[in-house]
Amino acid sequence: MLMEEDVEERNCMFQESLALEATEKLFYDIIREKYLPPDDHQTAPFIEENSGNSDQNGSIDFSTYSRNATSDGNCVELGRNFDVGEYKSPHVAPQPTCQSSFSSSSSAKRVPNIFNDSPNNVVDKVKKKHADEYFRDGWRGKKKSHPWDLESKEERSSKQAAFYNGITVTSEMFDRVLLCGPEEDEDALRETWQNETTKTLQQDGQSKGSGKSHGRTKGGKKDLVDFRSLLTLCAQAVAADDRTSANKQLRQIRQHASSMGDGMQRLAHYFANSLEARLSGSGAQMYKAITTKPSAANVLKIYHLLIVVSPFVKVTNFFSNKSIAEVAEKSERLHVIDFGILYGFSWPSLIQRLSSRPGGPPKLRITGIDLPEPGFRPAERLEETGRRLADYAKCFNVPFEFNALAQKFETVQIEDLKLDNDEVLAVRSRYRFGNLPDETVVAESPRDSVLTLIRKMNPDIFILAIVNAACDTPFFMTRFREALFHYSALFDMLEENVPHNILERMLLEREVYGQEIMNIIACEGLERIERPETYKQWQVRNERIGFRQLPLDREVVEEAKEWVKSCLHKDFIIDEDGQWLRLGWKGRITHAMSSWKPAC
Structure with a gap:
């Protein structure tokens, strides 16, 4: 997913957390430098929990990456500019299904690639040029041991001077995203994830795309819950300002919804939060409170996830x-x-x-x-x-x-x-x-x-x-149903392509889709920017x-x-x-x- 009347009050894409978090992070870096050996290929072990606000348009632009994938017989080349590089998944299989144009000279199918027409030595020249340079959000900074590590930038009000912390993002990270590179990790990761999700769905016996899901386990039993019906009934009660019925439905939904569950449980979790905020009349305040933006490193992870699993x-x-x-x-x-x-x-x-x-x-x-x-x-x-x-x-x-x-x-x-x-x-x-x-x-x-x-x-x-998505209507129930169907498709897409424990999936759901749902459901007028x-x-x-x-x-x-x-x-x-x-x-x-x- 970007504009609103009081847009000046919202942070831009890579504005980061508050001074306390920045100071805390600085101590983490000192400890890391002292006790951890440098490793340019070390994987970030966690998703950064930023407390900064979102960019001024309230959305991450999921349109800025392209890659050049090639085939070895089944997959065709389209456009690829990302190398998993800095955070290779432990799920990557050793033998990918599609070979890179850099490593395979024969392809059964090959699509002309407008992104990779330059000789490889030109790409190498770019990467070599940037190999030892490190970017901050606004200027070049000093080297760090961990190229995946990104520090928060101080949150700035309109009365504060713009300034930056000493933690940097390497330009090598940008090169891995923006320039052509090997395809093996992406295709292996996609295949491995799909195999894992297929196995999970078969074990759970979930009815795909039905809007139903197994609720939380109680005494070894799993109840089949129709979340779409429950959410719709709750939305109708909220629209009628029937607080008794709405709260009853919300309690029932929350018994089974979970941000760590399957796709429908996660969807129900974020819709329930949004309906509760609308019922309490605090939609705009809740939206501003949850509207955070991930760091640049986490943005790269989100983009990578979407490139791997979706078109x-x-x-x-x-x-x-x-x-x-x-x-x-x-x-x-x-x-x-x-x-x-x-x-x-x-x-x-x-x-x-x-x-x-x-x-x-x-x-x-x-x-x-x-x-x-x-x-x-x-x-x-x-x-x-x-x-x-x-x-x-x-x-x-x-x-x-x-x-x-x-x-x-x-x-x-x-x-x-x-x-x-x-x-x-x-x-x-x-x-x-x-x-x-x-x-x-x-x-x-x-x-x-x-x-x-x-x-x-x-x-x-x-x-x-x-x-x-027809989410621009002023009529709440019409907008609610449209949003429910639209995000049901997106959460179901993630459910069938990305395992539950993948941190990038959780980040995408919480800090992109979850925020959009809150704005569409709980906000009105100029405060509703997702249209x-x-x-x-x-x-x-x-x-x-x-x-x-x-x-x-x-x-x-x-x-x-x-x-x-x-x-x-x-x-x-x-x-x-x-x-x-x-x-x-x-x-x-x-x-x-x-x-x-x-x-x-």
Whole structure:
């Protein structure tokens, strides 16, 4: 999953915990350095429990990673930019099912890869350049023994100066995410996890996708609980302000729900929390209290989890970068405007692709737009993103310029973008526009204002990826049922692809999905920032603003379909409806993407 009226009060993506936690962590590091030997491949043994607040948009952008997976006969190559590297799972099998393009010279099937066109020595050059450099959130710092270790940054109010602690994140971690690497760990991990989850489901005898689950064990017995019915009855009582019935239903749900149980038990846990907050009238306060953001290391883990087990990140990146590369195929200058760039994790793969273009790369200019950080340096994170991308562009010999705009999307003016008629212009938004307020909240809809601005830019291509859920309705019960079905699909997807004890799964459920559920269920008005619409609603909105939809690229669609069908769980959906490419799970469409252009 991003914007709200009092957005200045919320922390940005990598703002971290309070001073007490920072001091405590410093002592941990001193102890670690004294008693633990350096090990660049040591695994982080726990998920960091951050107490910092979320970023100003309340969401982690699950659209910034791409990779280049290859096949040895069953799995096809699509797009891969992640090496498990820093935290290899103990579940990884010794013999992977799919071989990397770096280690296998023969593949029964191979999809052309726009992310890995550069020679391997160029990638090695980048990695060597960054091998001994370490990034903080805003500037380079000193070396640390544990590259996976990330310290919290002091939480800053609008009256405080921006400053950083001495703990660093290595740029090697970024390279492992952003550049091409071996595929073996990912495919082995996926296969091992699926084998474990299949065995668990068979042992439990759970009815897949039914909305029912075994409750907590009592006296050796497990009761089959219909959580969907219980949650719906509880929501109806909450909507009617029937506190007696609502509390009765909540007690019954909590007897069996658990954040450590199976998929439906976990889903029921987070929905029960949200219904209780709405019933008490403290939804906004509860949302702010639980809205925390994981550290950069944990963000990488979340991305890695989603890339391994689902198509939602990888296919979206492939669709976006392939479309931009094709529209700029013969251009000498390319300008990309990214609404919600965060750390720009998807762009090094495009830079790598452009570097090997016949005739030489174009001059690339990226305008990164994202919400400002509180403090005296609101564009700090964006500027660091630009410096990091400039480093990659230099290594790949791609002429590069970066323009940082730290402001709300709806306040951007066309003059801020420094448009040039001689450039090919591409505009992108992935999973961020669903958090803009619409006409039901503000008379002059910021959602329409941003789309109107994009139409005035007259881009050669506008790429829109959205979360497909009708959770923008002002009617509570309609919104509740839609959210219940949407998140049931996501929790069920995790249940059948990731074992219960995987820490990254717990982190994703608690700090992403759990927070989104709380906001959708317990908050109203401007405090409700999670407002996804269906792709059909976006179709109507875009056409009303003055866009026409572009045909899907058949090569992109077929490559993506082949990869999903050959490498991922059989219950994932990838199909087309009109000119939308849709992704989902077990009949439920959860994400969609398409390309647009001004109609005139």
